[in-house]
Amino acid sequence: MAGDGGAGGGTGSLRGGAAPGRPQHVVDLRSDTVTQPGAAMRGAMARAAVxxxxxxxxxxxxxxxxxxxxxxxxxxxxxxxxxxxxxxxxxxxxxxxxxxxxxxxxxxxxxxxxxxxxxxxxxxxxxxxxxxxxxxxxxxxxxxxxxxxxxxxxxxxxxxxxxxxxxxxxxxxxxxxxxxxxxxxxxxxxxxxxxxxxxxxxxxxxxxxxxxxxxxxxxxxxxxxxxxxxxxxxxxxxxxxxxxxxxxxxxxxxAGVLAAAARVGLEQAEETLRRDHDNARRFAQGIKELNSPLCSVSLAAVETNMVMVEVKGLSPAELCAHLQAVSEEELAETGHAVSVLLFPWSERTVRAVWHCDVSARDTELALNKLGFVARKCQEKLGQGNSPHSTGEH
CATH class of the missing domain: 3.40.640.10 (Type I PLP-dependent aspartate aminotransferase-like (Major domain))
Structure with a gap:
């Protein structure tokens, strides 16, 4: 399967972050098209009769x-x-x-x-x-x-x-x-x-x-x-x-090398997708628990691996930019350097999609990052400033 996707250390990629000496952990929720073939899938491709x-x-x-x-x-x-x-x-x-x-x-x-x-x-x-x-x-x-x-x-x-x-x-x-x-x-x-x-x-x-x-x-x-x-x-x-x-x-x-990978994905579909659905549901529930005026979600609409987040107070593109950026302030406050990638879906909506390269730990890290961004945006709104007036987060 493309990535482990299970609990533990998470499968988000590591890239150079804004905090010196600390790599940033990337949780890519833009789409389920970004997956990487894992060891079992690559092995099947290598062994495929063609x-x-x-x-x-x-x-x-x-x-x-x-x-x-x-x-x-x-x-x-x-x-x-x-x-x-x-x-x-x-x-x-x-x-x-x-x-x-x-x-x-x-x-x-x-x-x-x-x-x-x-x-x-x-x-x-x-x-x-x-x-x-x-x-x-x-x-x-x-x-x-x-x-x-x-x-x-x-x-x-x-x-x-x-x-x-x-x-x-x-x-x-x-x-x-x-x-x-x-x-x-x-x-x-x-x-x-x-x-x-x-x-x-x-x-x-x-x-x-x-x-x-x-x-x-x-x-x-x-x-x-x-x-x-x-x-x-x-x-x-x-x-x-x-x-x-x-x-x-x-x-x-x-084309057998591609068909072999597809067969592994099909045979493991139930286990993989059920985990994706559970993680998506956990993220949506976490947004409810944040109780932030910045974002909201309908739990009843979360049936599979997607979460549509309604955004208020700033544009979806701006929220995505805040979630992607990493700052010294975030590292000091949360202890993590996490970049979360989401897709600005419409004028008021951001889409998050779970897949086999996003683990339960990645999901919690993404929730923590959203909570951090929501707090900082609210602090700026409370000061009478635009939530996107600076690039601090």
């Missing part, structure tokens, strides 16, 4: 594809370089007719970060779901019309990153599936963090995937592999997906 995957001759890739298909309850699966490519291939395979349209949430990763130009974007609810009445209305407005794009595909994201890693309820997935069948549409799931939903809901992956015609699954996020994803579905769909992968330049040669 062949030309473009000829279908890489045994490690073939084994991973079979394992992924069984895990997701699908007939077949295809290994691709990235989840973005997996989602693009799915859209291209499902929407082959000219004028075809896909429907998805306005805040969906596929729409915002993967150039979903052929999509009709619908408002997302706070929990990442779509309003089913609005979804059906959007389908009915164009279904059977000669003057509008033809709705072909509904795309879901599970877990939903813009909603803070919320897992889509199984009842909702069933309702979307029934709606799609009523109008002859297909359903694709962007399952970049599907295994986080699996662990959160304590179900088998196939229980989630059964409501979809195709599912993508990313290995380079919470599962800790350096690269790779799969696209799964019916056998005929995956055969067409192979052709599109070739068209997009995604055919690889001795």
């Amino acid at each position: 062949g030309d995957d473009d000829y279908g001759e890489d045994p490690t890739v073939n084994e991973l594809q079979q394992l992924a298909a069984r895990t997701l309850g699908m007939e077949d699966a295809l290994f691709v370089p990235t989840a973005t490519m997996a989602n693009l291939i799915a859209v291209m395979c499902h929407c082959q007719r000219r004028g075809a349209q896909l429907l998805l949430g306005a805040q969906a990763h596929l729409h915002i970060y993967e150039h979903g130009g052929a999509a009709q974007a619908l408002p997302d609810l706070p929990d990442g779901m779509l309003d089913l009445e609005q979804l059906e209305l959007a389908i009915r407005e164009t279904h059977g019309s000669r003057y509008h794009p033809r709705p072909e595909l509904i795309c879901l994201e599970n877990t939903h990153s813009s909603a803070g890693g919320r897992a889509l309820p199984l009842t909702y997935l069933q309702q979307v599936r029934l709606l799609a069948e009523r109008y002859g549409l297909r359903v694709h799931m962007d399952g970049a963090r599907l295994m986080n939903a699996v662990v959160s809901q304590a179900v088998e992956p196939a229980r989630i995937a059964q409501h979809c015609d195709s599912v993508s699954l990313c290995f380079s996020k919470g599962l800790g592999a350096p690269a790779g994803a799969v696209l799964a579905g019916r056998r005929a769909f995956v055969a067409e997906a192979w052709r599109v992968r070739k068209l997009l330049g995604g055919g690889m040669r001795q």
